Amino acid sequence: MTVRDGEFFVLKGSKLRSMTDSLRTSEVQSIASIRRDRVELENDPTRCKNGKLLVDVSFKSSSRALAVMLGCSAVQGPKYWEDDEGRPLSDYLV
Secondary structure, three states: OEEEOOEEEEOOOOEOOOOOHHHHHOOOHHHHHHHHHHHHHHOOOOOEEOOEEOOOEEEOOHHHHHHHHHOOOOOOHHHHOEOOOOOEHHHOOO
16 A cells, blocks of 8 residues: 555555345445445456456445445554555554
């Protein structure tokens, strides 16, 4: 992932993980919206093929990017995303 102009981009070549059962079935609005984003991405042949991104995909938050890519709902993007040296994104967000 990279950050450009306040947006969070998951890079071309990144792979989607399988969706959790709770993401597949939840009717909670916030979780259902993650599922919709994920399904939309998976079903767009210009952006994704066989679970692999064909282009960089932008998100408004690192946590949303992480939730869509991991297929789950409760994640903290700033703590999870790391640079090549293992520093979390939260170290860069001031």
